[in-house]
Amino acid sequence: MDTFVVVGGDAAGMSAASKAKRDDPSLDVVVFERGEWVSYGACGLPYYVKGEIQSLEELVSVTPEQFREERDIDLRTGHDVVDIDTDEQTVTATHADGETVQPYDRLLVATGAAAVEPPIEGLDREGVYTLGSMSDGNDLREYVARARAEGDLEQPDEGPACQYLKSCAGPVGVVGGGYIGVEMVEALAANSFEVHLFQRGERILKPFGPDIADTVLEHIRDQGVVVHLDAAVTELAGGDTVGAVVTEAERVPVDMALVGTGVRPRTALAEAAGVECGETGAIATDSYRETNVPDVYAAGDCAEATHVVTGDPAYVPLALTANRHGRAVGATVAGTPTEGGGVAGTAAVKSFDVEASRTGLFPEAAEAAGFDPISRTITTKSRAGYYPEGGKIDVTLVADRGTGRVLGGGLVSAYGEGAVHRSHALVGAVTEGVTVDELANYDLAYAPPFNTTWDPVLTAAKVLGGDR
Amino acid sequence: MDTFVVVGGDAAGMSAASKAKRDDPSLDVVVFERGEWVSYGACGLPYYVKGEIQSLEELVSVTPEQFREERDIDLRTGHDVVDIDTDEQTVTATHADGETVQPYDRLLVATGAAAVEPPIEGLDREGVYTLGSMSDGNDLREYVARARAEGDLEQPDEGPACQYLKSCAGPVGVVGGGYIGVEMVEALAANSFEVHLFQRGERILKPFGPDIADTVLEHIRDQGVVVHLDAAVTELAGGDTVGAVVTEAERVPVDMALVGTGVRPRTALAEAAGVECGETGAIATDSYRETNVPDVYAAGDCAEATHVVTGDPAYVPLALTANRHGRAVGATVAGTPTEGGGVAGTAAVKSFDVEASRTGLFPEAAEAAGFDPISRTITTKSRAGYYPEGGKIDVTLVADRGTGRVLGGGLVSAYGEGAVHRSHALVGAVTEGVTVDELANYDLAYAPPFNTTWDPVLTAAKVLGGDR
Numbered sequence: 001m002d003t004f005v006v007v008g009g010d011a012a013g014m015s016a017a018s019k020a021k022r023d024d025p026s027l028d029v030v031v032f033e034r035g036e037w038v039s040y041g042a043c044g045l046p047y048y049v050k051g052e053i054q055s056l057e058e059l060v061s062v063t064p065e066q067f068r069e070e071r072d073i074d075l076r077t078g079h080d081v082v083d084i085d086t087d088e089q090t091v092t093a094t095h096a097d098g099e100t101v102q103p104y105d106r107l108l109v110a111t112g113a114a115a116v117e118p119p120i121e122g123l124d125r126e127g128v129y130t131l132g133s134m135s136d137g138n139d140l141r142e143y144v145a146r147a148r149a150e151g152d153l154e155q156p157d158e159g160p161a162c163q164y165l166k167s168c169a170g171p172v173g174v175v176g177g178g179y180i181g182v183e184m185v186e187a188l189a190a191n192s193f194e195v196h197l198f199q200r201g202e203r204i205l206k207p208f209g210p211d212i213a214d215t216v217l218e219h220i221r222d223q224g225v226v227v228h229l230d231a232a233v234t235e236l237a238g239g240d241t242v243g244a245v246v247t248e249a250e251r252v253p254v255d256m257a258l259v260g261t262g263v264r265p266r267t268a269l270a271e272a273a274g275v276e277c278g279e280t281g282a283i284a285t286d287s288y289r290e291t292n293v294p295d296v297y298a299a300g301d302c303a304e305a306t307h308v309v310t311g312d313p314a315y316v317p318l319a320l321t322a323n324r325h326g327r328a329v330g331a332t333v334a335g336t337p338t339e340g341g342g343v344a345g346t347a348a349v350k351s352f353d354v355e356a357s358r359t360g361l362f363p364e365a366a367e368a369a370g371f372d373p374i375s376r377t378i379t380t381k382s383r384a385g386y387y388p389e390g391g392k393i394d395v396t397l398v399a400d401r402g403t404g405r406v407l408g409g410g411l412v413s414a415y416g417e418g419a420v421h422r423s424h425a426l427v428g429a430v431t432e433g434v435t436v437d438e439l440a441n442y443d444l445a446y447a448p449p450f451n452t453t454w455d456p457v458l459t460a461a462k463v464l465g466g467d468r
Numbered sequence: 469m470d471t472f473v474v475v476g477g478d479a480a481g482m483s484a485a486s487k488a489k490r491d492d493p494s495l496d497v498v499v500f501e502r503g504e505w506v507s508y509g510a511c512g513l514p515y516y517v518k519g520e521i522q523s524l525e526e527l528v529s530v531t532p533e534q535f536r537e538e539r540d541i542d543l544r545t546g547h548d549v550v551d552i553d554t555d556e557q558t559v560t561a562t563h564a565d566g567e568t569v570q571p572y573d574r575l576l577v578a579t580g581a582a583a584v585e586p587p588i589e590g591l592d593r594e595g596v597y598t599l600g601s602m603s604d605g606n607d608l609r610e611y612v613a614r615a616r617a618e619g620d621l622e623q624p625d626e627g628p629a630c631q632y633l634k635s636c637a638g639p640v641g642v643v644g645g646g647y648i649g650v651e652m653v654e655a656l657a658a659n660s661f662e663v664h665l666f667q668r669g670e671r672i673l674k675p676f677g678p679d680i681a682d683t684v685l686e687h688i689r690d691q692g693v694v695v696h697l698d699a700a701v702t703e704l705a706g707g708d709t710v711g712a713v714v715t716e717a718e719r720v721p722v723d724m725a726l727v728g729t730g731v732r733p734r735t736a737l738a739e740a741a742g743v744e745c746g747e748t749g750a751i752a753t754d755s756y757r758e759t760n761v762p763d764v765y766a767a768g769d770c771a772e773a774t775h776v777v778t779g780d781p782a783y784v785p786l787a788l789t790a791n792r793h794g795r796a797v798g799a800t801v802a803g804t805p806t807e808g809g810g811v812a813g814t815a816a817v818k819s820f821d822v823e824a825s826r827t828g829l830f831p832e833a834a835e836a837a838g839f840d841p842i843s844r845t846i847t848t849k850s851r852a853g854y855y856p857e858g859g860k861i862d863v864t865l866v867a868d869r870g871t872g873r874v875l876g877g878g879l880v881s882a883y884g885e886g887a888v889h890r891s892h893a894l895v896g897a898v899t900e901g902v903t904v905d906e907l908a909n910y911d912l913a914y915a916p917p918f919n920t921t922w923d924p925v926l927t928a929a930k931v932l933g934g935d936r
Contacts, residue, residue, distance in 0.1 A: 011921070014701050044854050058854040128505045308911065319921045341909025348913035357913045386512050386526040420918045421644050421889035424925065427912050428896025441809025443776065444814035445790045445825045448512050450888045453479070453787045457892065 002027055005091055005104035005334045006273045007269070008360070010040065012300025012326035013110035014062065015395055017073045019330025025026060026074070027334060030102055032079040032093045037134045038064055041223030041317055045137035049144060050187035056134050076100075084109075084273035086293045106295045106333045111281065112328065113263035113301035113317045118173070120259070122236035129258045131180055136145040144191050151192070170194040173254040175233050177204030180260030182216060182223045182351040185225045188258075189352075195225045196252050196416060198245055200261075201230040207347065208358045209396050212412040219354040228252070263317055265302045276317035278304045280315035287339045289329050297333075299325035299340070308342035308431045309361050309407055310369045316343045316444040322325040344430050346409075355415045357423035360408025360430035362398055372401040376464045380456045382417035384448035391417050395460035397436065399428075404435035411456070418450070425457045469494055472801050473559055473572035475549045475737070477501030478508065479787055480768025480794035481578035482530065485541045487798025493540070495802060498549040500561045506532055511787055513603055513605035516650070518655035519613060523688075524602050531933060544568075552577075552741035554761045574710050574763045574801045577738045577805035579749065580914045581731035581769035581785045583681045588643070588727070590704035597726045599648055611724060612659050638662040641700050641713040642721040645672030648728030650819040653693045656726075657820075661759040663693045665718050666713055668700040675815065676826045677864050679845035680880040692886060698718070724830045731785055733770040755807045757797050765800075767793035767808070776810035776899045777829050777875055778837045784811045794797060812898050813876075816888040823883045825891035828876025828898035830866055840869040844932045848924045850885035852916035863928035864902065865894075866894070872903035879924070886918070904933040 004020050008015045009031050021029045031038075041059040049055060076093070079100065083092040084107065091107065091284040095099045115130045117123060129140050163449070174181050177247045178200035186237035190197045197204070197220070204220075205213040221227055228247065235246040236257050244250045264284035265273075276292045278284035283298035285291050287306065291298050300322035307314040321343050327342030346359040366373035375398045383390030393413035399406050406429040411419035429439045440461035446453055454462065472488050472793035474481045477499050499506070509527040516524060535541045547561040547568065552575065559575065569882035576836040583598045583864045586593060598685035621720070627657050642649050658665045665672070672688075672695070673681040689695055696715065703714040704725050713720045733750040735743075744760045746752035753759055753910035755774065759766050768790035775782040789811050796808030812931045814827040834841035843866045851858030861881035867874050874897040879887035897907045912920055922930065 007869045040914065041854065041921075042853060043914075043921075044852060047855065047916060052856045053854050061853070096740070124936060266757070271598075318914070320911065323921050324909060339909075341906070342911065345909040346911045346913045348915040348918055350915060355918070359911070361912065384512060385529070386507060386509060386521050387515065388520045411864035415917070416884060418889040420913050420915070421886040422892055423913045424890055424923070425896055427900075427910055428893055428900065432896065433903065434896075434900065434902040438809070441792060441807075442895055442899060443653055443788065443810065443812040443814045443827070443828065444893045445814045445888050446511075446786070447816040447818060447888070448509065449818045449883070450514060451508075453511075453791050455892070458788075 002013060002105040003103060004029050004106045005102055005106070005462045006031040006108045006110060007091060008110035008112055008300070009038035009075060009077065010110065010112055010300070011322035013108065014039040014067065015326030016108050016330040017067070018071055018109065019193055019327045020334045021071055021073055023331055023334035023336065028074065030074040030082045031076065032091065033075065033077045034080045036077050038067065038075065038077065042132065045131055046183040046187045048137050048189050049140045049184070056138060059134070061408055069272070075320060080271060084269060086273050086296060089295070107297065109275065109296065109298040109302060110300045111266040111269055111302045115259070115264050116262045116264050118259065118261045120233050120236060122242065123239065123259065125236055125238050125242040126240050127238070127242040127256045128236055129256065131184065131258060131260060132263065140258070144188070147193070147255065148191060156234055160278070170254070170256070171196055171254050173198060173252060173257040175245065175257060175259045177462060178260060178262040179347065179349050182220065182349055184258055184260065185220060186352045189223055189225055191231050196245065196254065197225055197227045197267065198231045198233050199227065199229050199248065202230050204311055205349070205356070207345065207362070208356055208410050209362045211394060211396050212356050212410050215394055215412045216351060216354055216356055220351055223352045263301065265315065265317065267302055270302070270326045278313045280304050280313055282315040284313060288332055288337060289325050297329045299329050303334065305343040308344045314343055314345065316345050318347065344427055346423070346427055348423070353415045354412065355419045356410065356412040358408070358410030358419045359423055360398065360406070360425045362408050366398060366400070366407045366449050371407055373398050374401045374408060374464065376460065376467055376468055378456070378460045378463050380459050381414050382456065383450060384452055387448045388451070393417055393419055393456045395456045397460040397464045399464055401468060404437055404465070406430055406434055406436055406439055409460070422455065436461045436468070470573040471571060472497050472574045472576070473570055474499040474578055475559060476578035476580055476768070477506035477543065478544065478578065478580055478768070479790035480604045482507040482535065483791045483794030484576050484578065484767065484798040485535070486539055487795045488802045489539055491542055491799055491802035491804065496542065498542040499544065500549045501509055501543065501545045502548045503601070504545050506535065506543065507546065507795060508602055510600065513599055514651035514655045515884040516605050516749070517608045517652070518658050524606060527602070529756045537910055549737060552737060554741050554764060557763070575765065575817070577743065577764065577766040577770060577795050578768045578788055579734040579737060579770045581729070582734050584730045584732050586727065586729045588701050588704060590706065590710065591727065593706050593710040594708050595705055595706070595724045595859065598722065599652065599726060599728060608726070613657070615661070616659060630704045633933055637728065638723050638724070639664055639700065639863055641666060641720060641725040643713065643725060643727045644729040645729060647815065647817050650688065650817055652726055652728065653688060653767070654820045657691055657693055658781070658803045658932065661704040664713065665693055665695045666701050666715065667695065667697050667701045668708045668752030670698050673817070673824070675813065675830070676824055677830045677843070677880050678865050679862060680824050680826065680878050683862055683880045684819060684822055684824055685910055686817055688904045731769065733783065733785065735770055738766060738770070746781045748772050748781055750783040752781060756805060757793050757808060765797045767797050771843070773811040780837070782811055782813065784813050787814065814891070816891070818883055822880065823887045824878065824890045826876070827895045828866065828874070830876050834866060834868070839867050839875055841875060842869045842932065844928065844935055845923070846928045846931050848927050849920050850881050850924065851918060852920055859885055861885055861924045863924045865928040865932045867904045867936070868930055869936060871934065872905055873901055874898055874907055875903055890925055904929045904936070908933055928929065
């Protein structure tokens with residue numbers, strides 16, 4: 001009987017374990033997880049901190065007990081894998097009762113990503129938070145509750161707490177204008193904090209391109225968040241507890257600082273075992289997620305994937321890819337070699353009452369990949385002009401001038417106006433190598449409550465086609 | 469100087485005229501329109517009758533004056549084209565002042581569609597309405613206002629009139645459970661009418677497949693609409709005024725009946741001129757929308773299009789195709805031969821608080837086209853399970869068993885949960901010949917406020933892939 005061992009019990013790891021056991025119940029499937037939580041939705045943490053979700057358990061899709069009892073997976077939480085021996089085909093894990101050496105026939109490294117530690121002084125001060133794990137979420141929510149209690153604020157009601165009350169707690173600082181940053185300024189503002197967002201560069205949400213990012217920025221500022229651009233944070237100053245965010249230009253007093261400046265792949269364990277990383281710094285794999293070491297796979301936030309446009313390795317650590325590639329590895333080790341597909345760098349984000357999406361290559365990356373990109377952002381109505389609901393929606397579309405191939409794009413609209421779901425059309429176009437003229441001819445769904453006769457995506461393709 | 473003549477001033481006709489003139493200002497562009505309205509959004513009529521739109525003018529995207537003055541198009545409203553002479557290359561139009569013979573170099577037939585006259589007795593009784601034209605919309609709205617006044621009901625407020633008050637006017641009957649039918653039962657119920665919907669077959673919304681259609685049906689019934697299935701209407705009985713809808717099984721008293729049993733292409737004028745129709749009964753064209761008669765084009769609701777899956781001619785008279793094919797003809801006659809693309813039979817509909825979409829081939833049509841279809845409907849969450857908003861969404865996916873190619877599909881959800889916009893992914897897959905396994909690997913946008921990690925479309929593809 002073969003043994004499939006998984007290191008890391010989140011999206012990629014548990015997807016692989018579940019799929020392998022389901023497809024081949026004769027497999028021994030052993031998962032080592034350092035913490036106590038498995039298969040949790042880290043993407044939901046901002047909504048837990050905000051107060052829209054009432055318990056961390058709600059973020060768990062399948063509990064450890066369910067994995068053990070219903071799925072017959074030998075899940076060992078509280079087990080920290082400290083060594084992989086690829087010659088002996090064993091992993092060594094430490095735990096409360098000592099050490100376990102576990103043989104494997106196939107191994108999946110799903111060690112995830114860790115928060116980048118930016119070159120900022122004072123990161124170890126009290127009152128400095130990150131938001132990557134369940135315990136991070138717990139700490140942050142406790143901070144919010146404590147600060148609100150001290151400020152004599154009412155607890156937020158259950159359900160959407162979108163009142164965005166007049167700021168009367170804090171001030172607090174959020175360092176980094178990426179996904180975590182723009183989601184967390186909402187979570188904190190909704191809890192009545194005066195919120196400062198610090199972004200090193202001249203724009204937040206860089207992967208979304210300037211037009212979409214600026215629309216989100218304007219909306220965030222309209223909600224009362226103070227956004228500091230070109231503001232590289234050098235220090236989180238204070239005594240034991242953080243008291244100010246310091247940039248080259250200014251010193252902003254804060255009671256708390258959340259640092260969300262990106263993640264890096266956790267590769268040390270695998271590298272020590274001779275597993276090679278690619279140029280992105282993440283673990284390199286073939287299209288079946290097998291590493292340079294036979295029978296050792298890597299998937300999720302620790303591993304590279306292949307970009308659907310460039311065909312090159314890319315590091316885009318997001319939840320869907322982890323689930324998909326984990327599942328593919330599970331199918332493969334259960335006997336059906338399965339490729340998990342590429343990544344398009346697709347992402348979605350909501351902040352306050354705005355939603356945005358992006359996929360594929362924007363001009364800078366497209367040029368680096370050898371294309372001659374043209375790009376255009378159009379603004380149009382999100383529904384039929386005469387329909388009583390609706391608003392504006394912006395579409396950025398990027399194509400190769402010579403071939404007309406759609407390389408990337410994104411949308412931004414008020415929350416509920418479809419900037420995210422409509423991006424499904426762009427993902428298909430980017431993945432299939434569709435041209436702007438072909439996309440403009442797509443027979444997309446139309447009815448007045450949902451779009452103009454030409455959906456905004458079609459209008460963007462039509463306009464960009466005219467630019468060539 | 470060449471003359472481009474257009475017969476019919478709605479979506480296809482005005483799109484062609486505008487594009488031709490814009491691309492080649494030296495063209496003489498003449499449009500004959502029988503009525504007084506041009507370029508209007510007939511799709512908005514249900515919302516005008518409902519009371520969400522306050523004037524018919526709001527449905528007009530460009531006025532006749534704008535076409536004449538801003539776009540330099542010789543638009544002649546009130547001109548009824550009675551003859552096309554393809555040898556002499558002239559059209560003859562009658563109007564208040566007599567008759568005009570207009571030479572053309574290129575001609576577009578954009579005569580649209582007319583309501584099917586079903587084999588029902590009493591269609592000419594007072595109180596029997598259809599909903600195809602602006603004057604139809606006007607008549608129906610006047611009826612609603614009159615009936616409400618007689619019933620001593622308050623006028624509906626401006627804006628969404630979604631209170632669905634307790635029925636106290638009517639009863640009224642809607643004959644036909646297609647798009648118009650399901651949109652109009654909402655419009656009438658929102659105005660406090662007791663509404664009866666009569667559908668000849670066992671299901672409403674046949675093109676959406678049984679699972680989606682039944683979900684919509686259940687929702688409509690939950691709103692208090694009385695739906696009569698397998699109820700072929702034989703007579704609209706009464707004296708001068710309609711008083712009852714009669715089926716083989718029953719006789720339902722009504723004060724008014726709206727007949728919406730589909731449309732047929734208006735081809736008589738073109739056929740009399742030697743223009744050929746295809747097997748669908750609509751005007752046959754090549755991929756540039758040129759008919760069998762050189763320099764005579766046909767586009768919009770009077771013409772066929774090519775189905776993206778079967779490659780065969782199809783008759784799907786909907787607004788986007790009319791716009792797109794009209795525009796393509798405009799570009800072609802202005803010197804840039806342009807194909808307008810195929811149709812996927814994509815459609816969207818909202819009724820009360822439910823939205824639905826469909827595209828491509830469902831099993832019956834797929835079998836007729838020589839495929840070996842498999843189909844599955846899944847039900848999943850529309851957003852992350854822990855996210856405070858959201859609901860359920862159903863996805864029907866149809867694929868070819870042998871190749872795995874996605875042939876069609878559709879979605880249904882509560883209004884606002886994305887059943888329509890998410891269908892953009894299915895349209896791309898159907899158009900590009902993507903397999904279910906490829907679709908399941910799409911890197912679609914994900915964030916908790918918008919979907920589960922696997923968007924419902926991906927889950928459907930994953931499940932159907934497992935069925936093969």
